[in-house]
Amino acid sequence: MLYKEENRPQFHFTTKRGWINDPNGMIYFEGEYHLFYQHNPYEREWENMSWGHAVSKDMVHWQELPTALYPDELGTMFSGSTVIDYNNTAGFNKGNTPAMVAAYTANTADKQTQCIAYSLDKGRTWTKYTKNPVIDSKAKWNSVDTRDPRVFWFKPGNHWVMVLNERDGHSIYNSTNLKDWNYQSHTTGFWECPDLFELPIDGDKGKTKWVMYGASNAYMIGSFDGKKFIPESGKHYYVTGSIYAAQTFTNIPEADGRRIQIGWSRISHKGMSFNGMMLMPTELKLKSTKNGVRLFSEPIKETDELFTSVNKWTNLKAETANENLKKYSNERSLRIKTKIKLSHATSAGISLNGQKILDYDMNFNLVNGTFYSPEDMTSMEITADIYIDRTSIEVFIDGGAYSYSMERKLDVNNKEGLKFWGNNIDVKDLEVFAVKSIW
Numbered sequence: 001m002l003y004k005e006e007n008r009p010q011f012h013f014t015t016k017r018g019w020i021n022d023p024n025g026m027i028y029f030e031g032e033y034h035l036f037y038q039h040n041p042y043e044r045e046w047e048n049m050s051w052g053h054a055v056s057k058d059m060v061h062w063q064e065l066p067t068a069l070y071p072d073e074l075g076t077m078f079s080g081s082t083v084i085d086y087n088n089t090a091g092f093n094k095g096n097t098p099a100m101v102a103a104y105t106a107n108t109a110d111k112q113t114q115c116i117a118y119s120l121d122k123g124r125t126w127t128k129y130t131k132n133p134v135i136d137s138k139a140k141w142n143s144v145d146t147r148d149p150r151v152f153w154f155k156p157g158n159h160w161v162m163v164l165n166e167r168d169g170h171s172i173y174n175s176t177n178l179k180d181w182n183y184q185s186h187t188t189g190f191w192e193c194p195d196l197f198e199l200p201i202d203g204d205k206g207k208t209k210w211v212m213y214g215a216s217n218a219y220m221i222g223s224f225d226g227k228k229f230i231p232e233s234g235k236h237y238y239v240t241g242s243i244y245a246a247q248t249f250t251n252i253p254e255a256d257g258r259r260i261q262i263g264w265s266r267i268s269h270k271g272m273s274f275n276g277m278m279l280m281p282t283e284l285k286l287k288s289t290k291n292g293v294r295l296f297s298e299p300i301k302e303t304d305e306l307f308t309s310v311n312k313w314t315n316l317k318a319e320t321a322n323e324n325l326k327k328y329s330n331e332r333s334l335r336i337k338t339k340i341k342l343s344h345a346t347s348a349g350i351s352l353n354g355q356k357i358l359d360y361d362m363n364f365n366l367v368n369g370t371f372y373s374p375e376d377m378t379s380m381e382i383t384a385d386i387y388i389d390r391t392s393i394e395v396f397i398d399g400g401a402y403s404y405s406m407e408r409k410l411d412v413n414n415k416e417g418l419k420f421w422g423n424n425i426d427v428k429d430l431e432v433f434a435v436k437s438i439w
Contacts, residue, residue: 003439007269009389010333010437011306013062013262013278014269015052019044020276022148022193022215022245023262024051025082025102025123028252033059034123035262035278036102038079041067044275049076049107053123058302059260059281061438068126069104074115074133079148079193080104082123083178084251089160090178092118092127101178102126103134103162105147111138112147114164116178135164135173135181143167148193151178152250157226163194163212170194170212172227185228189235190214193245196229197259199286201293209286209293215245217263221286221293238295240370241404242266242392243279259284260300267407269391279405280387280394289375289401298400299387307335307433314429318420321427328432329353329417335433336386336418341426343380348422350384353414357393358384368395372402381428389435 039052246263
């Protein structure tokens with residue numbers, strides 16, 4: 001049965017069939033969240049790049065729609081973004097209906113050019129601009145690698161901004177009509193899939209910084225005047241693992257004000273007719289830390305409805321905690337929140353059938369192999385919010401200061417189940433949640 005298959009993720013978006021990778025054109029418009037994505041509708045492998053399309057009322061439950069953009073004479077449809085042209089700057093609007101405008105890369109073996117298309121029916125059907133491409137910059141950069149336009153309206157300057165990855169970094173272009181673009185500046189040190197946005201620090205809207213990142217999610221913090229991004233710190237990271245090419249939603253209502261991200265998870269699904277998935281939507285925040293301002297990431301509040309607390313304990317030894325977890329070891333989907341305290345151990349964590357979900361090496365300051373130093377550098381405690389789906393695991397450390405995702409390894413020969421490990425550790429908090437399917 002569709003969406004009930006053996007290795008179908010139950011709380012992550014996947015396409016009915018075919019390949020997916022980069023999320024594209026993520027936007028909120030008139031009660032719907034739109035998720036476009038790189039898609040091969042014909043097979044499980046990367047090829048025939050098109051824009052798939054799904055919509056949601058809550059960013060949790062998704063309805064897949066027909067493919068939005070197909071390859072044409074200019075190339076296959078690579079990544080990009082969408083905006084709502086409320087002021088009809090491009091002239092595509094019809095009456096009181098504002099156009100949803102997509103900026104995307106047309107890819108060939110020879111070059112990559114930037115194009116636009118518009119929709120007047122909430123992204124269901126699209127008309128490509130007859131004078132595409134709107135940017136052809138191969139000669140300028142002597143490079144085929146010019147792709148993934150990220151467009152947004154810069155209100156202080158009353159113009160559009162495009163962040164475009166070109167050769168060795170992210171370029172800034174400006175336009176007043178989405179058709180004619182002028183190059184402004186370039187920030188080196190990034191590859192593919194740019195994003196650029198402003199966030200308040202510690203929730204103070206009077207104190208903001210801009211964040212620029214690329215496909216790996218390594219980011220810089222700085223200032224932006226509509227024409228040039230000036231880095232002030234970086235590169236930093238807040239998330240690693242299977243994530244790649246994450247993008248944030250545009251046009252979120254000001255009354256909401258959140259910056260919400262979805263990333264592609266580079267995880268396959270054995271025996272299935274689909275390949276790749278999207279990670280959980282997360283809210284990004286800038287917070288002050290001992291090392292300066294940094295990005296934090298946690299699942300959006302809308303996901304809470306999927307998880308029901310079924311058991312909760314405090315102040316356990318690992319042996320008792322493991323006994324309590326035995327009944328949940330065979331669950332296909334599960335959420336676990338925990339806090340552990342090290343004393344005699346230099347490393348500790350939790351595993352599932354031998355796979356280390358959390359591996360905290362206090363001696364070398366590593367979490368699952370990546371450097372991590374807690375805000376209190378002398379702390380012997382670490383918290384983890386763990387989301388286990390049929391083929392993936394996502395973990396959020398210490399309130400989203402660091403997060404990571406991985407493929408869930410299904411070892412049929414290992415019956416160890418869920419297990420805390422480490423010499424004489426204390427499980428200060430442990431909570432287990434049942435999971436509802438989004439399908």
